[in-house]
Amino acid sequence: MDNFTVGVVVFPGSNCDRDVSWALEGCLDIRTKYLWHESSDLSDVDAIVLPGGFSYGDYLRCGAIARFSPLINALDEFVKSGKRVLGICNGFQILTESGFLPGALVANKNLNFICDDVELDIVSSKGGWFNNVDEKQTIKLPIAHGEGRYHCDSDTLKKLVDNELIALRYKNNPNGSSFDIAGITNEKGNVLGLMPHPERACDETIGGTDGLFTLKSLMLK
């Protein structure tokens, strides 16, 4: 696993790409490679992170334009091969817009841009994204979003619950998300989308390390 490389996708308007790379390289010693959104060659990366930010200025809807980039087109095969994809914040929005994950993310109920630390319940162990050494069931991660209210119809919600696809739920729902949902996985478990930012919680000096396990689990098979 020495050469394990995580591709960090850079869209015009991404602004957490360097944070993700810093957390992976500096805190976990995992090699990263920036992938410009117009690249469709994913052959030399073993996992992919779609970072937070405002891809294409959030024009039309968050993630709506990014969906049509060559990289996202190439992602389908990458995901089908079982490799892991983590979408954080804007990355989660892109994953729902492009159909890798169900539902949609819309404006927060109170219209505020919320920048805060939130407590989250780990609901499902699917994909092993939150299997931390302390076996904690509640973690604390920062959120920073204006459009993070997860929405889906009742049939989709039932499917998410029945198939254990809900990864994280807010303890105190800050944005009006359906069923307090903060993060979900696909059925296979190799794609995770979440609104909180694990890369901002990888060092005690900046407020906590509960994000480390999620980033580290990019290396799980």
Place this chain on the structure above:
Amino acid sequence: MDQFAVKVFVRLRPSVLDPAGEATKSASIKLGAEGIKSLRIGKMIEVKIEGNGENEVRGKIDLLCDRLFANTVIEDYEYSLEKL
């Protein structure tokens, strides 16, 4: 080739809460407007497009609406089309 002017209206589905609409409704009432029962905000997209007849153009606009202009998980769309 015929040219058409298309107006696409994209609206949040009735089941989706529209906080911006609610805030604007509240401001409308503060302005003194009476009788507002509901206020929801959508988008209007104007497109000028060429094609061989209305049917072909409708096909293109349907694709655009379904795949790009609207996210049908949360939004509905409709459009009007005028031959130029």
